[in-house]
Every structure is written in structure tokens, then in C-alpha cells.
Amino acid sequence: MNPLLLRLRLTLVSLAVLCSAGAVAHDGVLPDSTSVDTLSAPTAKWYRQLIDNGFHINDPDIDYPGFWRWCVGVYNWGDRTFNSYDPDYVVGAGKNxxxxxxxxxxxxxxxxxxxxxxxxxxxxxxxxxxxxxxxxxxxxxxxxxxxxxxxxxxxxxxxxxxxxxxxxxxxxxxxxxxxxxxxxxxxxxxxxxxxxxxxxxxxxxxxxxxxxxxxxxxxxxxxxxxxxxxxxxxxxxxxxxxxxxxxxxxxxxxxxxxxxxxxxxxxxxxxxxxxxxxxxxxxxxxxxxxxxxxxxxxxxxxxxxxxxxxxxxxxxxxxxxxxxxxxxxxxxxxxxxxxxxxxxxxxxxxxxxxxxxxxxxxxxxxxxxxxxxxxxx
CATH class of the missing domain: 2.40.128 (Lipocalin)
Structure with missing residues (x-):
């Protein structure tokens, strides 16, 4: 995938204060019980890691650069602020x-x-x-x-x-x-x-x-x-x-x-x-x-x-x-x-x-x- 297009896509996702009804970031777990393999080598690009793990943006193995880590933090803040529920009544579907x-x-x-x-x-x-x-x-x-x-x-x-x-x-x-x-x-x-x-x-x-x-x-x-x-x-x-x-x-x-x-x-x-x-x-x-x-x-x-x-x-x-x-x-x-x-x-x-x-x-x-x-x- 073209890195420029991928960066543009991630910018749209991260900066829109995504109160997405489909977001699962604040759940604290991966959507599926199956483990996800990521590229952990120091030379692996962060966007390649993101693609390979299925776009689970809060995977701790993703080595975000400073700006993109800040974007993920903004997203998580927006998700906690605007999209939190009582888990006894509402839960995420577990998919992005x-x-x-x-x-x-x-x-x-x-x-x-x-x-x-x-x-x-x-x-x-x-x-x-x-x-x-x-x-x-x-x-x-x-x-x-x-x-x-x-x-x-x-x-x-x-x-x-x-x-x-x-x-x-x-x-x-x-x-x-x-x-x-x-x-x-x-x-x-x-x-x-x-x-x-x-x-x-x-x-x-x-x-x-x-x-x-x-x-x-x-x-x-x-x-x-x-x-x-x-x-x-x-x-x-x-x-x-x-x-x-x-x-x-x-x-x-x-x-x-x-x-x-x-x-x-x-x-x-x-x-x-x-x-x-x-x-x-x-x-x-x-x-x-x-x-x-x-x-x-x-x-x-x-x-x-x-x-x-x-x-x-x-x-x-x-x-x-x-x-x-x-x-x-x-x-x-x-x-x-x-x-x-x-x-x-x-x-x-x-x-x-x-x-x-x-x-x-x-x-x-x-x-x-x-x-x-x-x-x-």
C-alpha cells in the first residue's frame, strides 16, 4: 500500500475525534481471543505493524513515531470522553x-x-x-x-x-x-x-x-x-x-x-x-x-x-x-x-x-x- 495514502487515511481516523460506534480502543482487550503476530524487528515500519495486526491501534507492540502516538492518544481521549458505556448494558462489537x-x-x-x-x-x-x-x-x-x-x-x-x-x-x-x-x-x-x-x-x-x-x-x-x-x-x-x-x-x-x-x-x-x-x-x-x-x-x-x-x-x-x-x-x-x-x-x-x-x-x-x-x- 502507498505509504502516503496510508498516512492520509490514518490522519482522517485519528484527528476526527472518532467517537466511533465501532471503536474498541477503551475495552482494553483485543477483539478476538486469537493472538496477533506483529513485526517486532527494530526496522519494521509502524504502519506495517498496524496493517499486520489488523488495525488494532492500541497494540503495545506498534512503534508509533511521536506525532502518530499523539494522534492515538487524542483518539483514546475522545473515545473515553464521548463513547463510554456501562458494560452491563452496552458493549462494543469487538471489530473495527x-x-x-x-x-x-x-x-x-x-x-x-x-x-x-x-x-x-x-x-x-x-x-x-x-x-x-x-x-x-x-x-x-x-x-x-x-x-x-x-x-x-x-x-x-x-x-x-x-x-x-x-x-x-x-x-x-x-x-x-x-x-x-x-x-x-x-x-x-x-x-x-x-x-x-x-x-x-x-x-x-x-x-x-x-x-x-x-x-x-x-x-x-x-x-x-x-x-x-x-x-x-x-x-x-x-x-x-x-x-x-x-x-x-x-x-x-x-x-x-x-x-x-x-x-x-x-x-x-x-x-x-x-x-x-x-x-x-x-x-x-x-x-x-x-x-x-x-x-x-x-x-x-x-x-x-x-x-x-x-x-x-x-x-x-x-x-x-x-x-x-x-x-x-x-x-x-x-x-x-x-x-x-x-x-x-x-x-x-x-x-x-x-x-x-x-x-x-x-x-x-x-x-x-x-x-x-x-x-x-
């Missing part, structure tokens, strides 16, 4: 590496609610991405493909990017997504006698950027990583109250003017075009719980994270420039199965945003299901 396959499936839902129980509901196509990833501690690289195109069922333009970081104390997340078209109207006021329909509708677009960070109060006994990143084992059932902050920016455009005249006659409300363009600044308060059905085998997680705060609506939006009250909610559920070094999980997630006005209420949400299969080594 993970490799896996992922299937990510998501859809958008838009609903306009009007007085007298009138509503307009729109549902996007299901967008599917499949890919593979390789992780070392907190550093992960992966590649995904648009499964709709690969398997010959193309849908509307869509893009999605997720960044997630989780340690014992807190979780931080960033999401960027956009969709255009690929939507069906399933209810449209009292058109079709108010019954379900399936009308193709491409005049809707969404662009969304959101980030949040939240703290786990019972961080010594509850592990979010056990349920969502598979680098910890929850040994006993436990939950935690959660508090944090979130920022969300959304730009949504809906244009009904191109619909057939007989449908437009049944459109509730005062507008044929809607634009929701706003930024939310919210406080998060919620709760999460891990049910342990079988230690190191079956785990079920449920998490609810409502948020309230301040909303700023921009010029050009349907309601114009306004300062408003914001309400949003996130709900997650995970079912995890572990078998030795293997793991599989099914994760569901709902992100909902509610926009209140005197004459209508607008609710949009992102709904996703993710299947993960992988191995630790």
Missing part, C-alpha cells in the same frame, strides 16, 4: 471494520387539508437506491446506484444525501434531498365523489436541506449505535430522553393549473399554485428505547423526536414573507438481528413537516425503509 449492502427506498407525501374535511393528497413514486459500503471505525465510504434505472423502471428525478454521526453522548445528522415530478394525486377534494383516485401529476417539486444534533441523557445505558450503526450490542433493555436542535430549509412548488378543467372545478381553496419556501429553527425533545429480545441477537428500537420553534417564510411564497410557529416530527424504528459477526436490519423512518394557515394546513413528509446486511471484521 464493517462491510455491507444497503437497499434504501423512500417516497414523498404531500397533503393539503381544508375546512369541511376537504383535502388534496399527492404521493410520489417509490425511489430506490442500492449500494455497498466499507467502514473503518468512524470513516465510511460507499457507492449507490439508482435501482429504478438499473432494473428498467425509471421514475422522476431525485437526489438524496445523508450524513450521520453517532456516539454515546449525541447524534448529528445532515440530509439534502430533491425531487421533481413523479407524483400521483390520490384524493382531490370531492372530485370522483371524494374517493381514491390515481391521477398522474408531475407539476410538483421539492428541495430540502436539514440538519440536527441531539443529546442522549441516559447515554451510559442506552445505545443508538446498537440499533442504527451495528457497532455496539445492547445487552439489557434501556431508553433515554433526548434533547437537541434542528434547522430545516424547504422549497416546495405545486401547480394544479395544468390539470383537466373538470378536476380544477373541484379544487378546494383559493389557489391553483402553491409555494412553500421557509426555514425552520427548532428545539427537539423526544424519547428512544431499545428492547433487547435476546442479548447480542435481536434488538428493536423506537424513537420519537418532535420539534417546535420559529419558522421564517420568504418572499415569493404563497403567503409571502411571514414569521410563524413551526412544528415538525421524526419517528424511527429499527429491527436488528445479529449472528456472530453478521448483522441484518430493517429501518423505517418518517420525517414530517406541518405548515398551518387559517384557511388550510399543509403537511409534507419523507417516508423511508432501509434494509442493511453486513459483516464486521
Amino acid at each position: 471494520w464493517k462491510a455491507g449492502l444497503k437497499s434504501y427506498n423512500w417516497m414523498e407525501n404531500y397533503t393539503l387539508l381544508f375546512p369541511h374535511k376537504m383535502r388534496v393528497n399527492m404521493v410520489s413514486d417509490v425511489f430506490s437506491d442500492v449500494g455497498a459500503y466499507l467502514s473503518f471505525m468512524a470513516v465510511s465510504v460507499g457507492y449507490t446506484l439508482n435501482a429504478n434505472d438499473v432494473f428498467g423502471h425509471p421514475v422522476a428525478n431525485h437526489h438524496n444525501f445523508d450524513f450521520n454521526f453517532c456516539c454515546a453522548l449525541f447524534s448529528a445528522n445532515l440530509n439534502l434531498s430533491s425531487t421533481s415530478g413523479g407524483t400521483r394525486i390520490t384524493r382531490f377534494g370531492d372530485y370522483n365523489k371524494g374517493e381514491h383516485l390515481s391521477q398522474r401529476f408531475d407539476d410538483v417539486s421539492l428541495s430540502s436541506v436539514g440538519g440536527d444534533i441531539y443529546y442522549f441523557f441516559n447515554h451510559s445505558r442506552y445505545s443508538q449505535a446498537a440499533a442504527y450503526s451495528y457497532s455496539k450490542y445492547q445487552l439489557r433493555s434501556a431508553g433515554s430522553w433526548i434533547a437537541g436542535a434542528a434547522v430545516t430549509h424547504q422549497n416546495i412548488n405545486i401547480d394544479f393549473s395544468g390539470l383537466p378543467p373538470e378536476m380544477l372545478e373541484k379544487l378546494p381553496g383559493d389557489y391553483e399554485k402553491y409555494r412553500f419556501h421557509y426555514t425552520d429553527y427548532g428545539l427537539i425533545g423526544g424519547y428512544a428505547y431499545n428492547w433487547v429480545l435476546h442479548p447480542k441477537r435481536w434488538l428493536i428500537n423506537a424513537t420519537i423526536l418532535p420539534s417546535i420553534g420559529y419558522r421564517h417564510s420568504y418572499e415569493g411564497a404563497t403567503e409571502g414573507r411571514k414569521d410563524m410557529f413551526s412544528t415538525n416530527v421524526r419517528a424511527m424504528m429499527s429491527v436488528v438481528y445479529n449472528h456472530r459477526s453478521l448483522y441484518a436490519s430493517l429501518v423505517g423512518r418518517y420525517d414530517g413537516h406541518i405548515y398551518y394557515k387559517s384557511s388550510y394546513t399543509f403537511v409534507n413528509s419523507n417516508n423511508s425503509v432501509t434494509l442493511n446486511i453486513g459483516t464486521r471484521f
Whole structure:
């Protein structure tokens, strides 16, 4: 391996204050009972020793130079400070590496609610991405493909990017997504006698950027990583109250003017075009719980994270420039199965945003299901 690339890789690992959910440095033992042979000759390069022992960075036989030894010390400090658990409740998986396959499936839902129980509901196509990833501690690289195109069922333009970081104390997340078209109207006021329909509708677009960070109060006994990143084992059932902050920016455009005249006659409300363009600044308060059905085998997680705060609506939006009250909610559920070094999980997630006005209420949400299969080594 090129020494320069290896040094760059180790710098990323050491200096990121790796509160890695997969870290095992503070456990004080090697992950496996099998002894590890290292190069002990005085001429052996430290990075060669690290490679040969399987990247167990705290192996005392590794002869780090001064700077790299300092980096390992920084990592260990970060791991002790941000990633320590009560061993009666949570233990490390004993591996630094993970490799896996992922299937990510998501859809958008838009609903306009009007007085007298009138509503307009729109549902996007299901967008599917499949890919593979390789992780070392907190550093992960992966590649995904648009499964709709690969398997010959193309849908509307869509893009999605997720960044997630989780340690014992807190979780931080960033999401960027956009969709255009690929939507069906399933209810449209009292058109079709108010019954379900399936009308193709491409005049809707969404662009969304959101980030949040939240703290786990019972961080010594509850592990979010056990349920969502598979680098910890929850040994006993436990939950935690959660508090944090979130920022969300959304730009949504809906244009009904191109619909057939007989449908437009049944459109509730005062507008044929809607634009929701706003930024939310919210406080998060919620709760999460891990049910342990079988230690190191079956785990079920449920998490609810409502948020309230301040909303700023921009010029050009349907309601114009306004300062408003914001309400949003996130709900997650995970079912995890572990078998030795293997793991599989099914994760569901709902992100909902509610926009209140005197004459209508607008609710949009992102709904996703993710299947993960992988191995630790």
C-alpha cells in the first residue's frame, strides 16, 4: 500500500475525534481471543505493524513515531470522553471494520387539508437506491446506484444525501434531498365523489436541506449505535430522553393549473399554485428505547423526536414573507438481528413537516425503509 495514502487515511481516523460506534480502543482487550503476530524487528515500519495486526491501534507492540502516538492518544481521549458505556448494558462489537449492502427506498407525501374535511393528497413514486459500503471505525465510504434505472423502471428525478454521526453522548445528522415530478394525486377534494383516485401529476417539486444534533441523557445505558450503526450490542433493555436542535430549509412548488378543467372545478381553496419556501429553527425533545429480545441477537428500537420553534417564510411564497410557529416530527424504528459477526436490519423512518394557515394546513413528509446486511471484521 502507498505509504502516503496510508498516512492520509490514518490522519482522517485519528484527528476526527472518532467517537466511533465501532471503536474498541477503551475495552482494553483485543477483539478476538486469537493472538496477533506483529513485526517486532527494530526496522519494521509502524504502519506495517498496524496493517499486520489488523488495525488494532492500541497494540503495545506498534512503534508509533511521536506525532502518530499523539494522534492515538487524542483518539483514546475522545473515545473515553464521548463513547463510554456501562458494560452491563452496552458493549462494543469487538471489530473495527464493517462491510455491507444497503437497499434504501423512500417516497414523498404531500397533503393539503381544508375546512369541511376537504383535502388534496399527492404521493410520489417509490425511489430506490442500492449500494455497498466499507467502514473503518468512524470513516465510511460507499457507492449507490439508482435501482429504478438499473432494473428498467425509471421514475422522476431525485437526489438524496445523508450524513450521520453517532456516539454515546449525541447524534448529528445532515440530509439534502430533491425531487421533481413523479407524483400521483390520490384524493382531490370531492372530485370522483371524494374517493381514491390515481391521477398522474408531475407539476410538483421539492428541495430540502436539514440538519440536527441531539443529546442522549441516559447515554451510559442506552445505545443508538446498537440499533442504527451495528457497532455496539445492547445487552439489557434501556431508553433515554433526548434533547437537541434542528434547522430545516424547504422549497416546495405545486401547480394544479395544468390539470383537466373538470378536476380544477373541484379544487378546494383559493389557489391553483402553491409555494412553500421557509426555514425552520427548532428545539427537539423526544424519547428512544431499545428492547433487547435476546442479548447480542435481536434488538428493536423506537424513537420519537418532535420539534417546535420559529419558522421564517420568504418572499415569493404563497403567503409571502411571514414569521410563524413551526412544528415538525421524526419517528424511527429499527429491527436488528445479529449472528456472530453478521448483522441484518430493517429501518423505517418518517420525517414530517406541518405548515398551518387559517384557511388550510399543509403537511409534507419523507417516508423511508432501509434494509442493511453486513459483516464486521
